[in-house]
Amino acid sequence: xxKPAIPARENISPSDLTFGLSTCKRCLWIKYWHKVTMPGxxxxxxxxxxxxxxxxxGVATVEIDPSLRPGRVTKLAEWVKSKPLLVDGEESRWRILxxxxxxAENEDGTVALxxxxxxxxxxxxxxxxxxxxxxxxxxxxxxAAGKAVSVATMGLLVxxxxxxxxADAQSYAFGVSQKYVPVPRNYEKFNLVITDxxxxxxxxxxxxxxxxxxxNYLVERLALED
Numbered sequence: 001x002x003k004p005a006i007p008a009r010e011n012i013s014p015s016d017l018t019f020g021l022s023t024c025k026r027c028l029w030i031k032y033w034h035k036v037t038m039p040g041x042x043x044x045x046x047x048x049x050x051x052x053x054x055x056x057x058g059v060a061t062v063e064i065d066p067s068l069r070p071g072r073v074t075k076l077a078e079w080v081k082s083k084p085l086l087v088d089g090e091e092s093r094w095r096i097l098x099x100x101x102x103x104a105e106n107e108d109g110t111v112a113l114x115x116x117x118x119x120x121x122x123x124x125x126x127x128x129x130x131x132x133x134x135x136x137x138x139x140x141x142x143x144a145a146g147k148a149v150s151v152a153t154m155g156l157l158v159x160x161x162x163x164x165x166x167a168d169a170q171s172y173a174f175g176v177s178q179k180y181v182p183v184p185r186n187y188e189k190f191n192l193v194i195t196d197x198x199x200x201x202x203x204x205x206x207x208x209x210x211x212x213x214x215x216n217y218l219v220e221r222l223a224l225e226d
Contacts, residue, residue, distance in 0.1 A: 001030070001205050008035035011081070011097035014135035017193055018128065024209030025200050032201050038214040045118075052116040052159065053077055053101060061104045061112055065180035069152060071106035073114070078103070082139035087198050094198055096139040102157070103140075110152035113137055115183075117158045118176075126183035129156060133183050134190035156181040 009032055020028040031037050053076045061068035082096040102114040115133055137151040159176040166172035200206060208215035 003204070004033055007033045007093075007201070010093050011095050012085070012135070012194075012197065014096060014098040014132045017131035017135055017190075017197060021193070021197060021200070024212035024215055025206035026208045027212060027214055028197075029201060029203075029206055048118040048159070049077075049101065049116060052118070052157065056102055056114075056157070061106070064104075064114070064157060065155070065182075067180075067182065068104070068112055068155075069106040069108060069110070071104045071112060073102050073104045075100075075103040075105075077101060080136060080139040081144040083142045083144055085138075085194055085198065087195050092198055094201070095144065096135045098136055098139065100136045100140075106152060108152075110150045111140070113140070113151050113154045114157050115155070117156055118161065119158060120160045120162075126156070126181055130183055130186050131190050131193040134185070134187065135194070137185070138187075138190065151185070154183040154185065156183060 012032075016028060016031075020031075027038070056064065056073050057076060059073050061071045061073070064073075077099055079097070079099045084091045085094045085096065086092065100113060101116040104112040104114065106112060113133060113136055115129065115136075133154040137154060140149050140151055142148065158179050158181060160179075161174045161176050163175040164172060165175045208219075
């Protein structure tokens with residue numbers, strides 16, 4: 001596969017730091033150099049995200065979790081873009097670009113970054129999502145434009161749907177359990193992940209990931225046509 005003179009996109013999505021590298025580096029490479037991705041169908045993701053964001057608009061941080069610094073949620077679903085990322089001390093062509101879920105302004109002048117999830121997955125851990133949240137924090141602390149802010153805490157606000165509420169067809173609703181999962185700041189890990197990520201993108205077309213459902217489907221499909 002021919003590599004273009006310039007990538008089709010130079011803005012790195014924070015979620016790709018979590019799911020892209022761990023799934024298939026080949027699909028990741030094609031996405032950034034050719035802007036070709038496998039279509040996905042997640043019809044309720046946007047709906048649940050919007051419900052979570054509206055639910056916590058203006059809410060005090062201690063109501064989300066007592067461990068958080070005193071403050072209040074003031075920003076919802078805003079885009080952030082970073083200055084160019086550094087790789088081995090050198091400025092690269094790549095930047096972080098993403099839309100966070102919730103930001104709370106703390107009374108001490110710092111902010112809390114909160115990422116909303118609707119899931120029952122065992123991987124909803126700080127370790128798994130750390131690079132993604134650090135990417136948002138990086139863009140907020142090193143913005144391409146505007147005022148930088150200090151991200152004091154990061155965490156996941158997880159809703160796990162577990163019951164149905166209501167008595168008739170006009171009043172049914174989903175019930176969820178809620179937990180807050182702190183994600184410790186770890187810039188060193190983020191730096192290692194983003195360096196590996198960019199080196200994959202700047203290198204030749206990688207091999208397919210062994211568990212990549214997209215690549216496995218394409219291989220099996222092409223085999224049927226031989």
